Amino acid sequence: MAGIPVKDRVKVSQNWRSGRCREAILMKWKCSQMPWMQLEGDSLYISQANFILAYQFRPDGASLNRRPLGVFAGHDEDVCHFVLANSHIISAGGDGKIGVHKIHSTFTVKYSAHEQEVNCVDCKGGIIVSGSRDRTAKVWPLASGRLGQCLHTIQTEDRVWSIAISPLLSSFVTGTACCGHFSPLRIWDLNSGQLMTHLGSDFPPGAGVLDVMYETPSTLLSCGYDTYVRYWDLRSSVRKCVMEWEEPHDSTLYCLQTDGNHLLATGSSYYGVVRLWDRRQRGCLHIPRKQRSYTRCKTLGKSSGQSNPAPR
Numbered sequence: 001m002a003g004i005p006v007k008d009r010v011k012v013s014q015n016w017r018s019g020r021c022r023e024a025i026l027m028k029w030k031c032s033q034m035p036w037m038q039l040e041g042d043s044l045y046i047s048q049a050n051f052i053l054a055y056q057f058r059p060d061g062a063s064l065n066r067r068p069l070g071v072f073a074g075h076d077e078d079v080c081h082f083v084l085a086n087s088h089i090i091s092a093g094g095d096g097k098i099g100v101h102k103i104h105s106t107f108t109v110k111y112s113a114h115e116q117e118v119n120c121v122d123c124k125g126g127i128i129v130s131g132s133r134d135r136t137a138k139v140w141p142l143a144s145g146r147l148g149q150c151l152h153t154i155q156t157e158d159r160v161w162s163i164a165i166s167p168l169l170s171s172f173v174t175g176t177a178c179c180g181h182f183s184p185l186r187i188w189d190l191n192s193g194q195l196m197t198h199l200g201s202d203f204p205p206g207a208g209v210l211d212v213m214y215e216t217p218s219t220l221l222s223c224g225y226d227t228y229v230r231y232w233d234l235r236s237s238v239r240k241c242v243m244e245w246e247e248p249h250d251s252t253l254y255c256l257q258t259d260g261n262h263l264l265a266t267g268s269s270y271y272g273v274v275r276l277w278d279r280r281q282r283g284c285l286h287i288p289r290k291q292r293s294y295t296r297c298k299t300l301g302k303s304s305g306q307s308n309p310a311p312r
Contacts, residue, residue, distance in 0.1 A: 016263075021276065021286055026064050027055070040084050043069060047079040052089060052101070074099040074110045077117070085123035086142065092118035098130055098140070100147060111148035113138060120162050125169040127151075127190065131160025137174050139193065152193030158184070162212045164220070171196055175209025175222060184209045185222060185232075199232055201239050211255045221264075223253035229266055229277070245277055248284060 004012075015021065026044070029035075035047040042057045044064060054070040057063070077094035084090075084103070091099040094117040099110040114132035121130045128140040137160050139152040154174075162175035171187050178184035184207060185199035199222075207226035214220045218234045227250050230241040247253055251268040258264050264277040276286040 024062060036079065036081055038082070038084050045084065045089065047082060049078055050075040050093065052079060052082055052091060072101040072108065074101065074108045080117055081120050083121060083123050086126070088142065090121055090123045090128055092121040092130060098128065109147050119160060122163050122165045122172070124165040127165065127169065129163050129165055129172050131163040131174055133159045135159055137163060139190065154188060154193050161208055161210050164212050164214050165190065166214055166217055168217045173212055173220065175212045175224065177208040178203050178206055185212065197238050199238050200241065210253065213256065215258060215260060221256055221258060223256045223266060225252050227251060227253060229253060229256055229264065245282065
């Protein structure tokens with residue numbers, strides 16, 4: 001972090017060691033559910049029902065303008081998930097459709113993607129991958145002339161809750177409900193749609209993976225119903241994770257985020273708790289004092305949470 005003055009770095013280091021974090025309320029909602037969200041530059045993108053709203057930060061960097069900078073619509077039901085990629089917003093809806101919105105224009109296209117709600121979506125390198133309750137994952141091109149043309153349909157034999165494309169753009173991982181005899185974490189070839197490998201061998205039945213993310217091309221993190229955050233290194237083993245952290249209140253973990261260094265943040269269903277973890281330690285480092293129902297958010301870098309208290 002060479003761009004941060006030494007004095008500020010010392011303060012951050014001291015706060016980190018003692019677990020002190022500054023808390024502030026950016027926005028309030030009358031409902032008790034936290035939306036899916038992403039932070040991009042000086043704008044915060046938030047899903048509310050079947051809309052995605054963009055709010056710009058004020059010059060102080062600590063508060064948001066109340067009036068949305070942009071409103072992106074197109075779904076007939078709630079937005080289940082969305083990602084920002086290549087000046088586009090790719091959204092997944094409960095109506096089984098995928099929406100493609102240009103951030104700086106009114107351009108919006110939506111197309112039927114799955115027979116049931118699209119629970120997750122990711123986009124990198126001009127490729128969209130989606131996962132659905134209909135037990136399929138699909139690969140789509142982002143190119144404007146080919147929107148809606150499915151490249152591959154993958155039968156996962158289980159409901160897909162989470163999905164992520166590898167930084168190398170050669171494969172993607174799916175996290176499923178773990179209702180079958182196979183691992184809920186599987187890696188697929190992006191070009192052919194063929195199964196490459198599965199991660200782990202000791203998941204209990206029902207240990208569905210609700211969030212998964214690549215940290216590097218060979219390392220990824222996952223969390224879900226079994227209350228664990230798991231860290232996988234594909235260079236060492238695909239059968240066993242190299243590190244894991246357990247939610248102390250035995251509560252489902254809905255989402256996670258990392259700063260790429262030592263910090264982990266997780267969101268659980270137990271009173272909407274967000275926990276901060278030091279990856280060099282087993283125990284939790286910090287829990288925000290003010291808890292709110294279903295606060296499932298990612299607050300480091302690009303952030304996100306989901307609009308429903310539990311997957312449908």
